[in-house]
Amino acid sequence: MAEAQPLVQQDSQAPWRAWLTKFWFQHRSWIGFLFIAPWFLSFLLFDLMPFFANLYLSFTDYSIGPVQPNWVGWQNYIEIFTKDEIFAKSVGNTVYYMAFSVPLSLALAFVIALLLNTRIRGMQIFRTIYYLPTIVPVVAAAIIFSGLLNTRYGFINQFLVAVGLDPVRWLSRPEWIKPSLIIMSLWGFGAQMVIFLAGLQGIPQELYEAVAIDGGNGWHRLRHITIPLMTPTIFFNLIIGIIASFQVFTQVFVLIDSDGGPLQAGLVYMMNVYNNAFRYFRKGYAAALSVILFLIILVFTLITVRTSDRWVFYGDDDDR
Template identity: 40%
Template sequence: MAVSERSPAAAGNGESIALARSYREAFRRNAPGYLFLTPWLIGFFCLTLGPALGSLYLSLTDFDLLQAPNFVGFQNYIRMATADPKFISAIRVTFLYVILSVPLKLGFALAVAMMLNRGIKGLPVYRAVFYLPSLLGASVAIAVLWRQLFAADGMVNSMLAVFGIEGPSWISNPRYSLYTLVVLSVWQFGSPMIIFLAGLRQIPVDMYEAASLDGASARRQFWKITLPLLSPVIFFNCVIQTIEAFKAFTPAFIVSGGTGGPINSTLFYTLYLYQEAFGNFRMGYASALAWVLVIIIAIFTAFSFLSTRYWVHYDE
């Protein structure tokens, strides 16, 4: 009895047809999803990825908005590392701001969240009041108000004068100007506080009750139960707030009047980038500064993710 066999070419052609048919069917099923994603895809490629790639090219050029970009290779990056003292000052100020503001902000947010987690009356009202600074803190109006509060004749010095203390001009004194912006950042603790509060609500009460029966003090419960179980939330808040601190711009621009403060004491990296781009019209150099900031944030984020194996505990 003869057995008919298809040639390898015919078999391959049949598999290609079947594969093409499966792709068409999959596209037909997913077409509504692609349709709804179209606005986001257009925005991503036209407003995010496209300009990012354009700035990467401009970072390798000498461009002043008036003439065509002149390709100079890595000269902008070399100048940054070897012949730009303001770049070093901006890096130092920004790193100091991040190191001070992020831990203080997260610590204060966690303390308030633990207080609210005790089930006090009027919790929604307190939660809304504490979250309000996070909504207003990045605005120009709040930055102007903050500048008035810490001026030489501002409210802070007026309150100190009641106790016989003569306060300095916090904004114009390079010893204190950066710390006023740190205080402003800590004041905007509402967003991480809400996330901490949600994380605290997920910790089983039974664990605290069992620890209390074993004689564990409140401090020991905090270190052995609260922090380990809350570590994923702490990690999330830490990454988000670190990125936001690196990108801080409005407070430094308004409080310092766009100059970076006395002796560049509040010259944030983003403020220096703005000065180079729109003050000196060195768009090529500003693009290089922007990409260095992207690399710095990426390194900090990658380091944070690599460190999670040592201190972040996920419930399996």
């Protein structure tokens, strides 16, 4: 009598599948590291290694070319703090720029986000229009503003003359150079506006309804609901704005020049780094300036983070 054949043939790949499953569960942590390996390698090659290379060069007199840099210790840093008057000038100009451009940009972006957080027909078009300037390259935007701020033919001065005011020499008078840069900084508020808009849309509508039931008006909703719940978003934009303001460079280079204009009124910190590295070829000295810039940004960031407990509200905090 013939032997009965099995109804279901045994899967020949079952042992391999079992082995792969066992291997996955035993080594899944290493497989996770494998997935993040491309990012880690790029961070190592393009961020961490250049940082330590720059830190090393800051203690040398490296200039240009294949010449071996000589170790000079703290000489670059001592010169920066004791002999370099341009260093103090550039720090002052940059802090001035940050002190005005960051709050004004945050306020403008927040107000526009409030206006765009309404349900009316065509709102998507308005949101797109307000965001479009953000994607314009900085060089192109600086060229546009060089025309707008032109003393004789600029639109801004023509408007001032039309309303009976005297024209302003925006880019040729020391007292107006920094305000010109601050005005241009308001051009790119679109990214902050989008972040604010996302935060506004995350606020539960039940809270607004509760205020309305209690007889509150729009001001009460803004003061007691919107602003407190938006403080984490404001905090995030504030940190990003501080970091970006200390790194401002392109618009100054295009609008004014590498010397910062009359009396170096527009000489920001990154322009000082650029001049030492690519005009005077003191790359070791420029590296030291870069390290100090990193420390300055770190200090301002830490101060902002440490003081955030006093004004940033998180919904799950029970002690507020």
